[in-house]
Structure formats: C-alpha cells, structure tokens
Amino acid sequence: MRLNNITKNIIYLSTAFFLFLLFCQSIIFALGNDGLSRSPIVGIIQDNQVSIKIKGTAPGNVRIEYHAVNSSISKFSKWGSLSYEDDLTKNLILDEINYNTEYKYRIMFADGSSSEWFTFSTFPQQSQPGEFSFVFSADFRVKYVPHNIFDFISTLSPTFVALLGDDIIADYGGDVNASPPNSVLPAFRSKYMRNFDEHFQAMSSHIPIVATWDDHDYGQNNSDSTYRYKEISKKVFKETFPDYTFEDENGGIYYKFKIADVDVWVLDDRWYRSPMQTADGENKTMLGKEQLQWLLTELKQSTAPFKFIFSGVS
Numbered sequence: 001m002r003l004n005n006i007t008k009n010i011i012y013l014s015t016a017f018f019l020f021l022l023f024c025q026s027i028i029f030a031l032g033n034d035g036l037s038r039s040p041i042v043g044i045i046q047d048n049q050v051s052i053k054i055k056g057t058a059p060g061n062v063r064i065e066y067h068a069v070n071s072s073i074s075k076f077s078k079w080g081s082l083s084y085e086d087d088l089t090k091n092l093i094l095d096e097i098n099y100n101t102e103y104k105y106r107i108m109f110a111d112g113s114s115s116e117w118f119t120f121s122t123f124p125q126q127s128q129p130g131e132f133s134f135v136f137s138a139d140f141r142v143k144y145v146p147h148n149i150f151d152f153i154s155t156l157s158p159t160f161v162a163l164l165g166d167d168i169i170a171d172y173g174g175d176v177n178a179s180p181p182n183s184v185l186p187a188f189r190s191k192y193m194r195n196f197d198e199h200f201q202a203m204s205s206h207i208p209i210v211a212t213w214d215d216h217d218y219g220q221n222n223s224d225s226t227y228r229y230k231e232i233s234k235k236v237f238k239e240t241f242p243d244y245t246f247e248d249e250n251g252g253i254y255y256k257f258k259i260a261d262v263d264v265w266v267l268d269d270r271w272y273r274s275p276m277q278t279a280d281g282e283n284k285t286m287l288g289k290e291q292l293q294w295l296l297t298e299l300k301q302s303t304a305p306f307k308f309i310f311s312g313v314s
Contacts, residue, residue, distance in 0.1 A: 045123045
C-alpha cells in the first residue's frame with residue numbers, strides 16, 4: 001500500500017505528538033509524582049529535635065508525619081510553606097524525638113496527598129557513653145555522576161555522614177562566577193540539583209547529614225571573605241541542607257553538636273578568611289576573630305572526653 005503525502009504527514013505528526021507525551025511523562029516521573037522534586041535530607045538530632053529539609057515541585061503548605069518504627073501512633077510537624085523565594089524548600093522540625101530509635105516519616109501536602117515513607121535512625125543519647133560511626137566525604141563533582149559511592153556508604157549504615165566541603169564545584173563545568181549577576185542564584189541552585197543525584201538522595205533521606213563548605217562550593221578556587229557572591233552562596237547552602245542552628249545567623253556557617261559523649265565543632269574556613277595575598281601577621285585570619293574566640297572558649301568549657309573538629313582545611 002502506498003501512502004500519499006498528507007497521510008504520511010499525519011503519521012509523522014501523530015508519532016511526534018506521541019513521543020512528546022512520553023517526554024512530558026518522563027519529566028513528571030523525574031520530578032516525582034509525590035510532590036517532591038528530590039528526596040528529603042535528614043539533619044542531626046539535638047535536644048530531642050530533628051530537622052529535615054524538603055524540596056517540593058510547587059508552592060503550598062507541607063508538613064511531616066512521623067512515628068517510631070515500633071509504634072503506630074503518628075506525630076506531625078508544624079505546617080510550613082513552600083515558596084519560590086526559597087526555591088520551594090522548607091526546613092521542618094520533628095519534636096519529641098527519642099534517641100537510639102528508628103523512625104518512619106513522610107511528607108504531607110495541603111491537598112491531602114503524601115510522599116512515600118522514608119526511615120532514619122537517631123543518635124545515641126547526648127552526654128552519655130555510646131557507640132557511633134560516621135563517614136566523611138568531600139570533593140564530589142557533577143562530571144562523575146552517577147555517584148553510586150553513596151549506595152556503598154549506605155550499606156555501612158553509619159550514624160551520620162559529614163560533607164566537609166566542595167560538595168559542588170561552582171567554578172568548573174560551568175563557572176557560576178562567569179554568569180551575569182542575575183543568573184548566579186539559579187546557577188548555584190542548579191549545581192546542587194545536578195550533583196546531588198538519586199544515589200545521594202537515597203542515602204541522605206535516611207542517614208543524617210552534617211555539612212560545611214570549602215572554597216569551590218563557597219564560590220571559587222581559594223575564595224575568601226571578599227568573595228562577591230558569598231550571600232547568594234549561603235542562601236543556597238541553607239536551601240539545600242537542614243537547619244544546623246548556626247552560631248551567627250548573619251555570618252558564616254559554623255556550629256556545634258553533640259553525639260553521645262562527644263562534642264563536635266563544624267567550622268567555616270571561608271566566610272571570614274583573609275585573602276592569600278595578605279601579608280602574614282596577627283591580623284591575617286582563617287576563621288575570623290569571633291569564630292576563633294568561640295572555638296577556643298568552647299574547647300576550654302567542654303567537659304566531653306572526646307572532641308572532634310570538622311573543617312574543610314587543616
């Protein structure tokens with residue numbers, strides 16, 4: 001049977017439209033049909049609270065339903081609002097969380113829909129002897145995706161994973177600093193979305209994440225306090241990770257936490273850092289005067305038998 005040109009064009013258009021529908025369906029599937037554009041990221045438990053960062057696909061109200069695995073009685077976080085101002089991200093706090101306990105949780109939306117169930121395990125009791133393990137990681141970049149190393153890390157079942165910097169490489173593979181000023185914010189956001197692939201998400205949705213930055217995710221190679229996009233970088237860092245209750249909410253991203261009878265300080269070695277070309281002397285600094293004094297005071301006052309310091313550089 002021979003087809004005339006009109007019939008052929010109809011077939012071509014029908015085929016193209018069908019492929020277009022498949023393409024649209026694949027995008028919807030990639031974004032997730034549960035209202036999330038990526039899996040949640042679980043934070044650390046402190047004082048019987050856990051912070052969880054979520055990222056949705058549309059503006060609206062969200063909350064988390066959660067309960068201990070060995071219990072059927074659910075609790076709920078407060079409602080939070082997703083908005084484009086924060087890239088549809090929200091930090092939600094789970095209260096009355098017990099230590100040494102496994103929990104199930106899911107994200108609930110105002111329209112009554114919900115995500116799949118996720119699980120996480122909490123830290124050993126604060127200020128008490130206890131066993132824990134952790135994995136630390138740094139310098140993973142988008143050109144090496146998929147990051148299936150995180151699948152292996154999950155099999156180790158660490159108590160937490162510490163990301164010590166260069167969690168994106170902002171100045172390679174598309175330098176955010178070369179973008180027009182009004183494109184820097186979306187460029188940073190895109191870097192995190194592309195680099196934190198499904199393997200990382202599968203891990204971070206059930207293993208607590210501790211994070212700080214170093215030069216390449218702060219902004220650029222050897223970047224320091226003079227980096228012109230530091231406020232944008234910090235905004236996207238806070239959109240990406242759970243709330244760590246920074247010591248200076250208006251400054252760098254340094255903070256502390258306790259696990260068992262161990263005190264941990266997480267430092268920011270970029271926000272206050274003097275430029276490399278500054279002459280060596282008492283005014284040249286890596287941590288800045290306030291952060292350094294905070295660290296020294298904390299170390300002197302700590303009664304923990306073990307003390308850890310996490311930093312992007314020594």
